[in-house]
Amino acid sequence: MRIGVLHPGEMGVSVAQALADSGHEVGWVRNDRSSATQARAAPFTGFDNLAELLETAQAVISVCPPHAAEAQAREVAAAGFAGVYVDANAVSPATAARIAEVVGAGYVDAGIVGPPALTPGTTRMYVSGPRAEEVQSWFGAGALTVVRMAGDLTAASALKMAYAAYTKGSSALLLAVNALAEATGVRDVLAQEWAISQPGLSKRSERTAAATSRKAWRFAGEMQEISQTFSEAGLPGEFHAGAAQLYERMAGLKDLPAAELELVLQHLLEDL
Amino acid sequence: MRIGVLHPGEMGVSVAQALADSGHEVGWVRNDRSSATQARAAPFTGFDNLAELLETAQAVISVCPPHAAEAQAREVAAAGFAGVYVDANAVSPATAARIAEVVGAGYVDAGIVGPPALTPGTTRMYVSGPRAEEVQSWFGAGALTVVRMAGDLTAASALKMAYAAYTKGSSALLLAVNALAEATGVRDVLAQEWAISQPGLSKRSERTAAATSRKAWRFAGEMQEISQTFSEAGLPGEFHAGAAQLYERMAGLKDLPAAELELVLQHLLEDL
Numbered sequence: 299m300r301i302g303v304l305h306p307g308e309m310g311v312s313v314a315q316a317l318a319d320s321g322h323e324v325g326w327v328r329n330d331r332s333s334a335t336q337a338r339a340a341p342f343t344g345f346d347n348l349a350e351l352l353e354t355a356q357a358v359i360s361v362c363p364p365h366a367a368e369a370q371a372r373e374v375a376a377a378g379f380a381g382v383y384v385d386a387n388a389v390s391p392a393t394a395a396r397i398a399e400v401v402g403a404g405y406v407d408a409g410i411v412g413p414p415a416l417t418p419g420t421t422r423m424y425v426s427g428p429r430a431e432e433v434q435s436w437f438g439a440g441a442l443t444v445v446r447m448a449g450d451l452t453a454a455s456a457l458k459m460a461y462a463a464y465t466k467g468s469s470a471l472l473l474a475v476n477a478l479a480e481a482t483g484v485r486d487v488l489a490q491e492w493a494i495s496q497p498g499l500s501k502r503s504e505r506t507a508a509a510t511s512r513k514a515w516r517f518a519g520e521m522q523e524i525s526q527t528f529s530e531a532g533l534p535g536e537f538h539a540g541a542a543q544l545y546e547r548m549a550g551l552k553d554l555p556a557a558e559l560e561l562v563l564q565h566l567l568e569d570l
Numbered sequence: 571m572r573i574g575v576l577h578p579g580e581m582g583v584s585v586a587q588a589l590a591d592s593g594h595e596v597g598w599v600r601n602d603r604s605s606a607t608q609a610r611a612a613p614f615t616g617f618d619n620l621a622e623l624l625e626t627a628q629a630v631i632s633v634c635p636p637h638a639a640e641a642q643a644r645e646v647a648a649a650g651f652a653g654v655y656v657d658a659n660a661v662s663p664a665t666a667a668r669i670a671e672v673v674g675a676g677y678v679d680a681g682i683v684g685p686p687a688l689t690p691g692t693t694r695m696y697v698s699g700p701r702a703e704e705v706q707s708w709f710g711a712g713a714l715t716v717v718r719m720a721g722d723l724t725a726a727s728a729l730k731m732a733y734a735a736y737t738k739g740s741s742a743l744l745l746a747v748n749a750l751a752e753a754t755g756v757r758d759v760l761a762q763e764w765a766i767s768q769p770g771l772s773k774r775s776e777r778t779a780a781a782t783s784r785k786a787w788r789f790a791g792e793m794q795e796i797s798q799t800f801s802e803a804g805l806p807g808e809f810h811a812g813a814a815q816l817y818e819r820m821a822g823l824k825d826l827p828a829a830e831l832e833l834v835l836q837h838l839l840e841d842l
Contacts, residue, residue: 391754411763411767412767422763422766424759424763445759447756447759449755449756450755453754453755453756453759456751456754456755456756457751457756457759457760457763459750459754460747460750460751460754460756460760461760461763461764463743463746463747463750464743464744464747464768464771465768467743467747468740468743468744470809471735471736471739471740471743471809472736472740474735474800474805474806474809475732475735475736475739477803477805478731478732478735478799478800478803478805479728479729479732481803481804481805482663482725482728482731482732482799482803483721483722483725483728484719484721484725484728484729484732487696487717487719487725487729488729488732488733491683491694491696491729491733492733494694495683495684496736496737499736527750527754528746528750528812531749531750531753531754532753532839533746533749533750533753533816533838533839534746534811534812534813534815534816535812536808536809536811536812536815537742537743537746537808537809537812537813539806539808539812540800540806540807540808540809540810540811540812541806541809543806543808544805544806566805567804567805
């Protein structure tokens with residue numbers, strides 16, 4: 299098959315590689331992409347614009363920041379694409395349902411858990427809905443594990459939201475607590491208390507700063523999707539509304555090296 | 571010395587015991603207390619009402635649910651008490667500062683970290699402000715460790731807020747995530763994914779349910795104090811506003827045995 303991947307970021311390129319390893323031709327769209335994307339996507343078939351790719355592709359997988367997912371689907375639908383459209387983005391079930399409406403019968407929901415799939419076993423793409431089995435059948439080889447879920451059309455998005463709600467939510471909480479301790483002048487004593495009763499939290503704070511600083515700019519949108527998912531389920535959406543604000547303050551760290559905790563705290567507390 | 575403890579809940583009675591072990595006479599007030607409190611406080615000197623206790627006590631330590639802390643201080647101040655008043659409650663630095671104003675020169679801020687102090691090494695009471703050393707000097711023996719902090723008058727409250735912000739905040743988040751997964755029908759798959767990539771989270775969910783169910787009724791007020799502490803520091807208060815709502819929904823579990831996760835989720839999702 300020829301399958302388009304929109305777009306080959308670090309995660310997208312690992313999905314593209316799994317498709318290529320499974321014997322498919324993978325297409326991508328060159329226009330308006332960064333030089334980093336150009337370099338990552340070089341092994342795959344580049345098209346000058348979306349219309350050219352969609353003319354020959356039988357399927358498309360969307361892997362993009364959550365805030366861009368719906369617009370991406372609309373753009374593909376507007377081009378009259380009638381193939382399978384896999385939305386693998388971190389969006390709420392409600393956003394996924396809107397995308398499903400835009401896309402029509404070709405829609406398949408997916409949610410990716412784990413880092414970009416470079417090694418087998420690290421990363422799973424969950425797929426749901428009546429055409430999930432079809433998508434799973436594309437991946438015979440490669441580092442990405444594809445797991446078919448029973449349940450609703452948008453179950454894969456629900457799973458992704460619940461999973462990221464804890465991992466990225468608790469990371470935001472930990473950074474916020476460090477910032478609070480810094481702002482109130484009790485960071486040293488908190489570190490001493492943690493050393494006694496919560497061993498590992500100081501180290502985890504440092505690791506969390508380094509692991510999130512460059513991605514925080516796109517976590518904000520994901521936290522908003524999670525917040526909406528909680529609200530839609532009748533649960534408090536505030537946790538992740540707070541987490542979204544926190545990651546927004548870190549957006550300026552995007553193009554810097556992985557940040558130390560001190561630098562993250564400066565960003566969280568600046569302009570106060 | 572004769573020192574009053576208001577009131578001998580599980581934590582309060584352990585503070586009282588540490589004072590008794592250090593050679594002080596500990597007083598408490600019998601009126602309006604539950605039969606559980608009456609039983610716990612039996613080894614100490616009971617007074618019929620607050621005025622009688624305050625007449626002879628040189629110091630008072632307030633250990634009560636956060637939402638009651640300010641009213642407790644006002645009641646003691648209104649009785650004309652001129653001794654040392656230690657507020658050991660989980661309140662924001664701003665609430666602590668209001669209590670300090672109510673109480674006057676005798677005020678000392680404290681924050682307790684850990685379970686009721688039954689065994690040495692489990693529990694620390696942090697004290698701050700100009701009279702902190704005096705309070706520390708009362709505790710020569712017993713299971714409670716008293717730690718003096720440098721810094722502001724209300725540093726002990728700031729420490730307590732930052733500490734509980736992570737422990738009780740992440741517990742609330744974990745329960746909320748389980749409730750979300752239940753509500754959206756993906757709990758089984760989430761548990762399978764956690765077993766691969768977040769080992770321990772399912773077990774921790776069960777332990778968290780059991781550890782919080784009976785105390786959630788008073789955690790709600792503490793979460794509100796923490797939310798205010800974040801807001802006052804210019805950081806997102808939403809995390810703990812969400813946690814407060816979550817614990818409020820669990821308030822009905824107060825007088826039941828430690829709850830299983832299923833029962834906690836029922837409470838979190840009922841009336842939806």
